Structure formats: structure tokens, C-alpha cells
Amino acid sequence: MQTSIHDSHFILRRLHSLFGLIPIGGFLVLHIWENGQSHLGAEYFNYYVAQPIMHTTYLLIIEIVVIALPLLFHAGYGLVIIGSGSAEPFRYRYRRNWLYWLQRVSGVAIVAFLALHIGLTRVAAWLDPAIYQDLFGYMQQSLTQPVTLVVYLLGLWLSVFHLSNGLATAAIAWGLTTNAAAQRRFGYVCLLIGVILGSLGTHALIGFLP
């Protein structure tokens, strides 16, 4: 009998779950916190938030190894997992079943949002390095268009939902919460985490508006 560490299916599933939390989940929290400093004004943001990031050593390697690759793996394998299930949210209208379904819907939506988000920021800045000189101004210009703002708000709340619900399911998968009562309790903790992260992110987005 093969043991678990030789079983690629098991290892892939666990890596998918782990990557969702660290580094991707961790990065999302950091990213929301960073952008919360939008409230401190254009000068502060450009000087203390944008510049230090741009001048981080090994930035490209960190971005690729810590963010891009894990995200690509999580998203790619996530799509495979979505293909293997058949959610029936209207036949079984239970809360967890809706969360199961929304976890999949939000996953697909996040792929679309991230393509747009990365396109508008990272890729745009590659093409036009001047954007980084006044990142705040660029974001302000972007977000004053109502469509962009709504898309960003949606992307934010879907990502935050996906992370906090993922935290609750990861806790079951890894065996942190074993019985039904603990799973319910931790579910509320995750809800609270989600609401806090979502509010911080919304606050950050508002901070960019004139």
C-alpha cells in the first residue's frame, strides 16, 4: 500500500488547501492592509507604500514564487475541483451547501477579476513605468469611474468571502474543528474575519476617491 506522501492526489489536494491560506490568503490580508493607507493621502501613499514595494530586493522573484505560482496552481487545480462536483443549491437549500456553491462561483469570478486587476495595475505599469511615479493618482483616476469601482468592490468582497469561507473549510479538512459544534463556532469566527477584512478593503478603496 502506498503511503500518503507518495500519493499525488492527496498531496495536490492538501497543497491546494495550504496555498489558499499561505501564501495567497496571507497576501490578500497584507494587500488589503497596505492599501488601507490610501487614507493618508497621495504623497504619503506614494512615498511610504508604493516606493518601498518597488524597491524591494528580489521583488520579481518574490512576486513569481510567493504569489503568482501558488495562485496559478490554486486557481488551476481549483477549476479541476469545480469540474468534479455538481452543486445543487436549489434542491438542497442548506447554508453550508450554499457556501459550497458560492466558494466555486467566487473562485471563477476571482479568476476574471484578477485578470482585470493585474492587467490594470502590474501589466499597465510594465507598459508605462510612469504609472509607478504616482500610483495613487493612477488608482484614483481608475476608481473614479463608477464601473471600475463597482468591479473592484465586487472583486474585493468575493475574494474576502472566498478566503474566510475557505478558512472554515480548511479547518475541517485539516482537522482543526472536528465536531459539528466546533465547525459552527469557527464558522462564525470566519464570518467575523470576513466582515472585518471586507470593511478594511472597502475603507481602502474609498480612500483612493477624491
Place this chain on the structure above:
Amino acid sequence: MTTQPPDVVPESADLILNRDPLLAFELGNDDSLPASSIDQIDLKIRRQDDPFSKPYWQQFRLPCQGKETITALLRKLRNQPVTIDGETVDPVAFDHNCMEEVCGACAILINGKPRMACSALIEEFNGMITLEPLSKFPIIRDLIVDRSRMFAHLKRVKAWITLDGTWETQQPPLRMSPHDVAVNYLYSRCMYCGCCMAACPQYDENQEFVGPATLAQVRLLNHHPLGQYEKTERLHRIMTVGGLSDCGNAQNCVRVCPKEIPLTTAIGELGRAVTWQLFKDLFGD
């Protein structure tokens, strides 16, 4: 009954330890149930003549009483299989056996949800009742499905206890605490009806997932005084394709299980056991 289950025992232990509502019901003096006055009922049944033909719907109207079960209704229908349009048709094929919700044979979809037909009372439903074969399993005929893959799943996870081993079989049985007995008893009531599998979004004919009931049996046997000796092997068997990590935590299983088996607790406990096993496999015992 005065015996209370210990705090940590899942709520469904109440069902075993407290039989008062059941007794009241059997004696016919349960006030919580309304007097039944239904005298006829419409049934809409999804039929299929053989595994390969197309399904079709037929409608029937039958005299009945509210306290009758769906199985009783199906038995009645067998005697007089006449549709609502007056056409005499082949009797509807269906499975049943114990008639007391312990054998697991009669699981079907009632109004779209998996239920045991022998314990579903007509008065629980309003208006026409829709009956379909249990989802996720190949149909043999009408309401009869082939659930043999559940047996294959049990074999796959080694859901049995090896009696012959390196220990003396004439030794006195290993002791279990009353608490462990109570908890294990919850899982031992599984009748392999397949309701939980039918409701699980991760379980179907095209997937390898062994399903919640099978996982719960791993939980049970791994806590059995003799079964625990093969704990590691069972864990390894669910740490692969079709195993524990194919569960997506939709938790429909626990909602539809007619025996209220704490499936999600089993899945959580197995999650922890499997994580430990992973560390053991990685770093050694």
C-alpha cells in the same frame, strides 16, 4: 428515560436514549401531530422500464390516510396500477424490506430529496407527492437503483475487522468507556441506504469519491477495540483518489441522513487523523 448523554456526544444520541416521543406516537396519543384527515393523494412517479430506456412520468390518485407511509402507498398502488387517466400500467417497481427504517432498502427521492419511503408519512407533505429513484445511482427499474458501488467503496476502505491476527482471540474483549460505546453506536446505525451519497455534490457515478457513509465507517472501525489495529491502513486508503480530501464540505450528507449519523463530525475527526498520519508518513512515527 432519565439517562442523559455526555455533553460531547452529538445531539442525535438523544434519539437513542429518549424514546418518549416514539412511544407516544405508537400509542396514538401524541398531541404534536395533527389529526389526519387526508383521504386521497396524487402521486407523480418517475418511471423507467429498464436500465437503458428513457424515463417518463406517470400520475396516480390513491385513497389514503395521513398516517400511512409512502411505502404503504406504493404497495397499494401495486394492487391497482391505474393512472389518473384510467390506463392500467405495469406496477411500479420499488425496494422495501424492514418497514421500520433499519434496512436501508427503500431510499428514494420524495419531492426531490432523499428519504426513506417506509418512514415518510403522507401527512408530512402538501398536495401532490413526487417520487423519483435515488439520485447518483444507476437505475434498474422505476424506483429501484443499483447501489452495489457502495459495497465496493466499503471494501475499498477496509470497512471490516480482521479477527485472525497476532493477538489471542480468546483474550477477554478490550474494554471501551461507556462514552466511546455511545459515540460509536451512533455510527454503527448506518444502514447504507445511500441518502447521504445522493445528496453529496461530490458523489456521483463518474467520480471516485467513496462518499460520507463510507468515511463514517472508517471513523467507526478506527475507534473499534479490534478495528484500531488496522487504523493506519484505513487512513492510507482514504488518503488517495476518492478519499477524504474529495469531500467539499457542503454538509448536505448530515442534513439528509435519516439516522442522523454525525457524518460531518466523522469527516472532521478523520481530517485530524489524516493530518497526523501525513506528519507520521513525512517524519516517521
